Amino acid sequence: DAGVIQSPRHEVTEMGQEVTLRCKPISGHNSLFWYRQTMMRGLELLIYFNNNVPIDDSGMPEDRFSAKMPNASFSTLKIQPSEPRDSAVYFCASTSGTGVNQPQHFGDGTRLSIL
Amino acid sequence: GENVEQHPSTLSVQEGDSAVIKCTYSDSASNYFPWYKQELGKRPQLIIDIRSNVGEKKDQRIAVTLNKTAKHFSLHITETQPEDSAVYFCAALNQAGTALIFGKGTTLSVSS
Numbered sequence: 001d002a003g004v005i006q007s008p009r010h011e012v013t014e015m016g017q018e019v020t021l022r023c024k025p026i027s028g029h030n031s032l033f034w035y036r037q038t039m040m041r042g043l044e045l046l047i048y049f050n051n052n053v054p055i056d057d058s059g060m061p062e063d064r065f066s067a068k069m070p071n072a073s074f075s076t077l078k079i080q081p082s083e084p085r086d087s088a089v090y091f092c093a094s095t096s097g098t099g100v101n102q103p104q105h106f107g108d109g110t111r112l113s114i115l
Numbered sequence: 116g117e118n119v120e121q122h123p124s125t126l127s128v129q130e131g132d133s134a135v136i137k138c139t140y141s142d143s144a145s146n147y148f149p150w151y152k153q154e155l156g157k158r159p160q161l162i163i164d165i166r167s168n169v170g171e172k173k174d175q176r177i178a179v180t181l182n183k184t185a186k187h188f189s190l191h192i193t194e195t196q197p198e199d200s201a202v203y204f205c206a207a208l209n210q211a212g213t214a215l216i217f218g219k220g221t222t223l224s225v226s227s
């Protein structure tokens with residue numbers, strides 16, 4: 001079991017640039033979550049997919065953020081255009097089953113810095 | 116919306132002592148309460164969880180208690196060790212059952 005795999009681990013880019021974060025969930029898991037972690041706001045859910053379908057995207061901060069899950073083994077989180085306040089650690093997590101009330105397995109995160 | 120309050124924000128104990136972290140939640144319909152441990156620069160990892168049909172769950176040195184009437188739950192770590200030093204997050208399921216709402220975290224420091 002390779003765990004949840006995220007890439008890149010670190011991303012530094014200038015404001016205005018497009019940023020794409022990637023996630024491969026654990027094989028067989030059918031729920032996927034994107035989180036953002038900052039010192040000020042803690043760990044916040046951005047979006048939740050079940051069977052590749054977005055179930056709850058109420059945490060997506062604004063239209064600059066978008067997420068897709070084209071298949072069961074891949075998801076992307078895109079920020080366009082990026083802003084310095086988007087700097088954070090972005091985690092992807094996956095779980096088996098259909099509910100959020102299952103143990104979530106987190107990836108190692110992407111540390112994003114927008115200059 | 117659902118809100119989860121976690122206390123204390125920092126906790127320092129001596130090796131061998133017990134540590135207790137407390138969380139309160141606002142939505143009485145919440146029925147799932149996990150605890151995650153996050154070491155510096157690492158991913159959050161589930162250490163224990165409890166569902167609303169039980170009042171206590173134990174796993175070696177770690178235990179969680181749940182009081183649904185008072186809407187609070189606590190993490191208890193006994194015989195603390197330096198490797199227990201980390202940030203601990205509690206969470207509760209929101210009313211819609213679509214998201215975990217996390218507390219702000221407790222930084223636990225265990226000194227030897």
